[in-house]
Amino acid sequence: MTSAAPLALQGAGLSYGPRTVWSGVDLEVGRGEFLTVLGPNGSGKTSLLQTILGLQPLTAGRLSILGRPAHRGSRDVGYVPQQRRIDPVTPIRARDLVRLGIDGDRWGVGRGGRALRATVDALLDSVGAAAYADVPVGLLSGGEQQRVRIAQALGTRPAVLLCDEPLLSLDLRHQHEVTALIDRTRTTTGAAVVFVTHEINPVLPYTDRVLYLAPAGHAVGTPDEVLTSDKLTALYGTPVEVVRTRGDRVLIVGGDEHSHHVEEAS
């Protein structure tokens, strides 16, 4: 049995008028693979997510999810956003947020029902959030919210799990917990993980491959292949140095004040 890859890009490119954001991206992300998308601000990381979500059409090439073109509202793509403050009196509990991930895009009031409730309970349980299923989301800590977010994104059994800076504004311990959970998820569900971040270190141990988007091009490969001084110097078009610390952290130091992009050990 051969099945199409969760995510495949062939000669994919995106331009806004004369400005090319990225072009010629060839990439296939397999089941359970962890792809980390890196790059400075404005390099098109968010645009890439938008194209995978079907909210933004490519201007060149093809993008397919399980062999079919990406389309708006696809249930094969799950989306984990960055943590955002939610007002504590917003009447939405953890379980409601997860349920919206399953049927929030459907019309009508929805009848709920035992099966749906059981699914929601199972999802919350799978991310270790069962204890606060009935707590309003606004009262949860950042790390707890992100667990609930992951459960929400898994609600449609997606083939691709898009993570859009999910660690932003989390403290170090929660960063570790959330990345470990995402890593566990890809093995239990087989979903391909596309993890957009500006900080490689928390996800470095889990990353299979890196897609580095930069001003002068892009590169795909294992972290060891891509995160080298030569490669990044070529990508940025300006001297960049990659330093590996003994704790196996990566520091990327740009030579140019403006384009530089430092991965500090946090």
Place this chain on the structure above:
Amino acid sequence: MSVQTLVHVATASDPWWERMFSFDNYGALLALVHNSLLAGAVLGLVGGLVGVFVMQRDMAFAVHGISELSFAGAAAALLFGLDVAAGSVAGSLLAAIVIGLLGSRARDRSSIIGVLMPFGLGLGVLFLALYPGRAANKFGLLTGQIVAVDDTRLSWLLSISAVVVVSLLVIWRPLTFASVDPDVAAARGVPTRALSLVFMLLLGLAVALAVQVVGALLVLSLLITPAAAATRVSASPLVVPLLSVLFAVVSAVGGILLALGGNVPISPYVTTISFVIYVVCRVVGRRRSRRGWVHRPASGTPGARTEEAAEPVV
């Protein structure tokens, strides 16, 4: 024609408490305001449901802005001899569309409303000043009155209410998603912008209905207070709308019943009832959040206390 002119129950020469509460001839009065009570109950239903989304979308200020333009529309209709209700609906919808189109971001929205609101109120005052008719009619638009709702007017109110309620039920889930979780809703393909515009129109209609009963200044008491009270005591997406509707209906119908015998406008009664409900809910909700929303095992992840813990430990 107001009830007070049909059955004279109290006059300005009576002591103030008798002008506020008087239950002489109450049975006869009840029969007269049968339609008004029905209108109040339906308004409670609409206000309670719409209010849930107004809270979720943080649009209390927009409600106030729309109601002032609704007032201007009604005042213009009064001056030009047109149907007052139609005028208030027109004003509401116009304001809702302008706010919906120009103010997609919260900050823009607030400034646009801040600009529109005094303009609407000023226009309304101008039209009323030019209107040669009875002062009671003028005042009623701002502070509410129990008009003898005739059958034509009632069926009109009921039709608009039906449109609002049915539309809300149809878009309920995606609107909830787009309101509480806009980023993920957009990622999941929910048409957040279209829903936001549709909601603005429904809100405009609901405000126009409320202006008919409680007046432009006090629309918030039926569109915000009940939902705000409900969110204090529950976070369930089922319980909150039900409580909100219950609170709004009790306020509207209770207000009409109390106002019947008095000689003052209806709105003080409605606003007081809804305010008391809100205060009670806050007290109940405070106890609940101090005890912790649900019982959580203290073990599990140590130090998992929220960074933005809602209640300080007392």
